[in-house]
Amino acid sequence: MQSDIKTVDQYFDSLPEDRKPAMTRLRQVIKDNLPEGFTEEMSYGLPGYVVPHALYPAGYHCDPKLPLPFVSIASQKNFIAVYHMGVYADPKILDWFASEFPKHSKAKLDMGKSCIRFKKPENIPFELIGELMKKMSVKDWIGTYEMAFRRK
Template identity: 60%
Template sequence: MTIDAKTPEEYISKVPEDRKEAISKLRETIKTNLPYGFEECINYGMIGYVVPHSLYPDGYHCDPKQPLPFACIASQKNFVALYHSGVYADPKIHDWFVAEYPKYVKTKLDMGKSCIRFKNIQTIPYELIGELCRKMTAQEWINLYEQNIKKS
């Protein structure tokens, strides 16, 4: 579900009323905990956190005009989603997150490759998300991206 917005604030103003608080709190958690080097923007119709061209001029291999994406949050049709590239690209971070999640939430983890789905917004583990955000710096993401993902 793409929301047409130019800023994160506009994005939040357009999400369903019952999700505004959760999206806002998720946004603040991420902004507070992401290391230096990431910037917030609207990316692919979601609130995104990217490595800007000023730090990584090559941009995203799928579209070099786009900055290198790292994380996004979105209000989807049936859930709130956190997309986190570190969980996808680094098996240690993935395994850590999967092991820690049950310590915070009693229901089963609903997760794809980089997508963590929260169907019950009352159980979003903000503290765990903050810790996840601190696990990788922008430079570590660039290095991992170049090593594992970027197509030559």
């Protein structure tokens, strides 16, 4: 569920009270652990962490006017989601995350392609999410993205 909210702070202000603590902590964990170069902005109606055009002028292949997305977070109706494109594009990172998850959470891993879903905020493995954020630099992500998604 995307929003038409214009800023990340407005998005967080609009969250239900029961979701604010977990979402705020998730935001901070991401900001504290993402490598230098990614920027925070609204992306597809969600708080996102992107490679800005200043670092990757080509932008996102689906819409080159948009910066290259990397991670987004969302408070959806029935879960909190982390959308991590590196997990989707790099099998090594996916394998690492899937093998580490049980060491950090009692919940069963609930994933789609890039979407990691948490039905209960108390089951979010914040430390593991922080480690995941460190797995790809901007340069790594651009290289992986170009190999996986850009058609030459």
